[in-house]
Amino acid sequence: MMLLLGGVLLFQSCDDDDDNDSAVMDRQTFVTQASSSNSLEIQAGQQAQQKGAAAAVRAYGELMVMEHTATGNELADLASQKSLTVSTQLLAPHQQQLGVLTPLTGDAFDDAFADLMVASHQEAVNLFDQASQQVDDQDLRAWAAAKLPALRTHLQGAQALKAAVNP
Numbered sequence: 001m002m003l004l005l006g007g008v009l010l011f012q013s014c015d016d017d018d019d020n021d022s023a024v025m026d027r028q029t030f031v032t033q034a035s036s037s038n039s040l041e042i043q044a045g046q047q048a049q050q051k052g053a054a055a056a057v058r059a060y061g062e063l064m065v066m067e068h069t070a071t072g073n074e075l076a077d078l079a080s081q082k083s084l085t086v087s088t089q090l091l092a093p094h095q096q097q098l099g100v101l102t103p104l105t106g107d108a109f110d111d112a113f114a115d116l117m118v119a120s121h122q123e124a125v126n127l128f129d130q131a132s133q134q135v136d137d138q139d140l141r142a143w144a145a146a147k148l149p150a151l152r153t154h155l156q157g158a159q160a161l162k163a164a165v166n167p
Contacts, residue, residue, distance in 0.1 A: 025134040030144070031084045034131070035075055036091040037124050041068040041154075043090070043098055044120070048113050057110045060117065060161050067154070071147065078143055094120075110165045117158035125151050 041064045048061025076086045090098060097116055104112050125148065132145035 023134055024136050025131055027082065027135050027137040027140050028084050030127070030131045030135045030140060031075065031079050032087045033091065033127055034124075034144075035072065035079075035087040036089075036094045037120065037127065038068050038072045038075065039087070039090055040094040040098060040120055041117075041124075042072065044101055044113060044116055047101060047109075051105055051109050052113065053106045054110050054165055056161055056164055057113055060157060061113070063157070064117070064154070067150065071150075074143070078139060082137065082139070107165075114158065114162035114165050118155070118162050121151060121155035121158050125155055 045061040045064030045068065048057050049065065052058040052061055072086075079086045089095075097120065101109070101112050101116055128144045128148050128151055132141050132148060135141050135144065
């Protein structure tokens with residue numbers, strides 16, 4: 001009986017360890033995902049500045065370029081200190097999202113841009129929230145946590161933009 005109980009406890013403790021391991025985010029994975037997400041915001045913002053029909057779209061695009069460029073520079077500095085690589089190309093999902101936006105003009109562009117900004121900022125908030133708790137580097141966890149308020153503000157702005165251009 002004691003042997004059976006010991007076996008059950010051992011099995012449960014192994015099971016707990018596996019759960020904890022899955023809750024860790026690799027620091028290079030986070031840097032790659034964050035840098036691609038950030039680059040998407042910049043590139044879409046540049047398009048909005050050039051192609052946006054509504055003044056609000058052009059202004060939001062300018063904000064994205066300005067704030068995400070600064071964020072990208074911060075991430076590059078932090079990654080460099082940790083010998084991590086910052087992605088210079090968009091990951092495939094981000095490239096697809098930008099590819100949908102690129103051929104559009106006028107009101108169709110504005111609608112798609114607003115939709116993209118909502119979706120991409122929801123994704124970014126989720127990524128940074130997860131990283132602030134799970135990335136395997138204390139400095140990156142702290143940096144991700146520090147960026148969350150701005151990303152949430154960007155999400156709220158994107159939602160308001162979407163309501164304005166697509167009532």
